[in-house]
Amino acid sequence: MNNLPIIQNNYIGFNNLIDLYTNNKNTYFENIEINIRNFFAANMSAPLGVVLDKLTSNINSINIHVSEKAKDILQRNCFLSNYGYEIKYDKNDTTIPYTRFSRNESKNFADYVYNKLLSHNSMPNLSEGLKRKVLEVICELFSNASLHSKTSYIYACGQYYPNLNQFDFTIADMGIGIRENVSAFMGKDIDSIKAIQWALVDGNTTKKSVPGGYGLGILKNLITYNNGFMQIVSDDGFYEFNNNRETYKNFMGKFPGTVVNLQFRTNDFASYSLTNE
Amino acid sequence: MKQEPIIINVQNIINSQFCIDAEDGQKIYEMVHKALDEKKYVILSFKDIKLLITAFLNTAIGQLYKDFSSDEIETYLSKIDFDPIFIPTWEKVVNGAPIYYSNPKKFESDISEIMED
Numbered sequence: 001m002n003n004l005p006i007i008q009n010n011y012i013g014f015n016n017l018i019d020l021y022t023n024n025k026n027t028y029f030e031n032i033e034i035n036i037r038n039f040f041a042a043n044m045s046a047p048l049g050v051v052l053d054k055l056t057s058n059i060n061s062i063n064i065h066v067s068e069k070a071k072d073i074l075q076r077n078c079f080l081s082n083y084g085y086e087i088k089y090d091k092n093d094t095t096i097p098y099t100r101f102s103r104n105e106s107k108n109f110a111d112y113v114y115n116k117l118l119s120h121n122s123m124p125n126l127s128e129g130l131k132r133k134v135l136e137v138i139c140e141l142f143s144n145a146s147l148h149s150k151t152s153y154i155y156a157c158g159q160y161y162p163n164l165n166q167f168d169f170t171i172a173d174m175g176i177g178i179r180e181n182v183s184a185f186m187g188k189d190i191d192s193i194k195a196i197q198w199a200l201v202d203g204n205t206t207k208k209s210v211p212g213g214y215g216l217g218i219l220k221n222l223i224t225y226n227n228g229f230m231q232i233v234s235d236d237g238f239y240e241f242n243n244n245r246e247t248y249k250n251f252m253g254k255f256p257g258t259v260v261n262l263q264f265r266t267n268d269f270a271s272y273s274l275t276n277e
Numbered sequence: 278m279k280q281e282p283i284i285i286n287v288q289n290i291i292n293s294q295f296c297i298d299a300e301d302g303q304k305i306y307e308m309v310h311k312a313l314d315e316k317k318y319v320i321l322s323f324k325d326i327k328l329l330i331t332a333f334l335n336t337a338i339g340q341l342y343k344d345f346s347s348d349e350i351e352t353y354l355s356k357i358d359f360d361p362i363f364i365p366t367w368e369k370v371v372n373g374a375p376i377y378y379s380n381p382k383k384f385e386s387d388i389s390e391i392m393e394d
Contacts, residue, residue, distance in 0.1 A: 106297040143332035211339040211377035214331040
């Protein structure tokens with residue numbers, strides 16, 4: 001039995017998901033039992049989905065046992081419906097459903113972000129222009145995953161916290177990761193942190209013969225103005241941008257793909273002008 | 278006498294209000310490239326476009342800087358019905374692309390700098 005510790009939006013939360021993957025990645029033809037008894041940040045369903053799909057690809061079946069409290073939120077955000085549980089009506093209307101997209105479903109993804117995330121009641125003060133700015137930065141992430149990761153699916157999930165005036169939104173893939181992508185581009189092995197640092201530089205892209213590499217910079221700029229945070233997890237690298245401070249750390253294990261985890265404040269968009277880049 | 282410009286309606290070409298995909302950008306690029314090759318004036322209409330991201334725009338417009346100078350592009354290409362919210366995205370691409378194509382060595386040295394940290 002795999003007991004999942006507390007999963008929050010932080011380094012330790014991701015480390016716990018990586019441990020789950022590491023402990024089971026060499027298992028084949030088994031029933032993998034997972035126990036979710038502790039707090040689970042609902043948006044982290046996206047990276048958990050990546051880990052579980054990766055384990056399923058080893059021809060394992062996944063059985064999830066879940067406490068009533070965690071079950072409630074994970075049924076409302078549709079995550080558990082992939083593992084034999086019914087979908088529960090989200091009477092609180094605080095979830096942005098766990099959804100898997102194919103790489104060519106960018107327009108469906110944009111619809112999802114606009115209709116499920118940005119048109120939500122918790123965002124009454126968000127102007128149409130600002131909604132589209134948030135849509136732009138999130139779709140840049142989808143595009144990055146679609147173009148660079150060679151993933152089968154792109155996973156998304158979010159959660160509103162109306163009392164805290166914030167929402168969390170996570171996009172994840174099970175692709176080759178930033179380290180492998182940048183290493184292939186450079187023709188030499190580099191570590192995950194250097195690869196993430198390189199990807200964050202405006203204009204750096206691994207695309208051949210077409211300019212690019214602006215998406216993460218635009219995102220970082222919006223996060224700065226919004227006082228939210230962003231985290232990137234890829235391979236064994238962790239990056240966080242929060243309060244204008246950048247943190248880089250390594251994990252002992254490796255996440256089987258890339259995650260971008262975002263937190264926005266819904267009451268702090270007033271300071272963001274559309275002319276800001 | 279200056280010829281009548283050709284108007285290309287982006288939404289019609291990509292069949293969407295969302296300018297996201299590089300593949301869609303490639304369709305616009307090929308049309309504009311052909312027109313610039315022939316020294317025809319082109320206007321891109323962004324009417325009803327709700328989303329424009331750099332992945333699309335780098336392919337649609339950024340790539341033009343490989344074969345045409347900034348002056349040529351500014352002379353023959355213009356845009357209408359362009360939501361002001363897209364201006365930073367447009368500027369990022371049209372300012373970045375000439376640098377990308379004129380100085381590829383710079384990108385290699387950026388890589389080296391990170392490697393040597």
